[in-house]
Amino acid sequence: MVCSYAVRRLAKKQHGKSYHSTEEEHLRMNIFAHHLKMIEEHNAKFEAGLVTYSLAMNHFGDMLPEEVPQLGFDTTGEMMQEPSFTFLPPANVEIPESIDWRQLGAVTPVKSQGSCGSCWAFSSTGAVEGQLFRKTGKLVSLSEQQLIDCSGSYHNTGCDGGRIYSSFTYLMDAEGLEKEDSYPYEALNGTCRYNKDKVVPGTKLKAYTNIRYRDDDALKAAVATVGPISVGVSANHDHFRFYKGGVFNGDTCKYMIDHAILLVGYGSENGEEYWLVKNSWGAAWGEGGYIRFKRSIKNICSISSMASYPVLQ
Structure with a gap:
């Protein structure tokens, strides 16, 4: 050519x-x-x-799929670890037709992981940020770099990939997370310099909870009643990488879960039901850094196969 x-x-x-x-x-x-x-x-x-969705050229334009660095979700053993709890949809609670945790104040601005395979860290901090907001009413941007540098002994490998449950397990043992400002993101593997005196109060975990495997109804109930949820999806395919806007129908999704993102809501537009998801590829990607997945397709792109959230102390 x-x-x-x-x-x-x-x-x-x-x-x-x-x-x-x-x-x-x-x-x-x-x-x-x-x-x-x-x-x-x-x-x-x-x-x-x-x-129902459009595409746009972006910085992935000259890359082959195997060269894309901005994934990094390691699912090895992710489902083998026993969760602290399994989510049970609350009885006698009416689940709303739509919810957007951005509008409710529980979601920090879109971040960018750069050329580091640290999606798992961004999904993890996003879920903790949401739970901290729900508990305290304060929205604080937390440090992904701390997870990259300090959770290696929990089977995370920094920019080479990691696991959400490993991040949550680390935060059950550590005193919590520092602010983004005090432990800023560098998009590379570094030496752990976590200072327990600088952690944000309330970010230590006592447990984490898994959503039932491939249960879209439970996932809907969880995001409605709990807050933003960490999820894994199939993302290493052209239409996801170049997504620009609209409701994504997952026609190019594969079975392999390779990317961690943050489910922040759901709704419908012109009769098309969708999941609202925050990515970590910067605000220039997608709809201001977000993507909407078609919700009427069960477990679209494996979104309900590997979902969990942290439980604060």
Whole structure:
């Protein structure tokens, strides 16, 4: 495939791409052009009303799927660990038709994990941030870097991947999490410098709770009555990577769970029910950093296969 000047200009100027050799540039521009064609063809279907979501070019444009660093969810043994509790939907409680924990004040601004496979840390802190808000009424941005640097002995491997339950188990043993400001994000593996005197009061855990496997109704009840929920999904496919907006129907999802994100609500638009999910790829991705998954498809992209939340002390 011979790439046009327009493709090169788009890749270099708008998306900041540069390369070490003409051979690498040729390879990367071919990949970029392939993705651009795929996006344009899909968006033509979107404009015609044939699909419910749109795509857009972004910084993944010149990468092969196996090169995408911004995943990092290690599911090895994730379901083997006995949870502290299993969520039971509350009896005699009416579950609302919609909920958005952003509007209720329980969700911090969208963050970016950069080129570090630390999605698990962002999902974990997001869930703790939500529970802390529900308990204290205060929204505090917590440190993902502390989890990256300090939870290695709990089977997490920093930027090379990690597990949500391992993060929660670490926080059951540690005194809690520091603020983002006092232990800032660096997008790389570092030496643990956690200071127990700087932890945010109330962020130590006494347990964590799993949602029943593949139970969408239980997941809906949990996010409605508990708050933001950590979930794992299948994300390493083109339509997720280049998602721009609308209700994602999961037509390109695989069975492998490879990414951790934060479920912050659900609702419907024009009769289309959706899950509202916060990603950690920055606000330029998706709908201001969020994606909506089609809720009428059971366990879409495995969203209800691996869901949990922390229980504060």
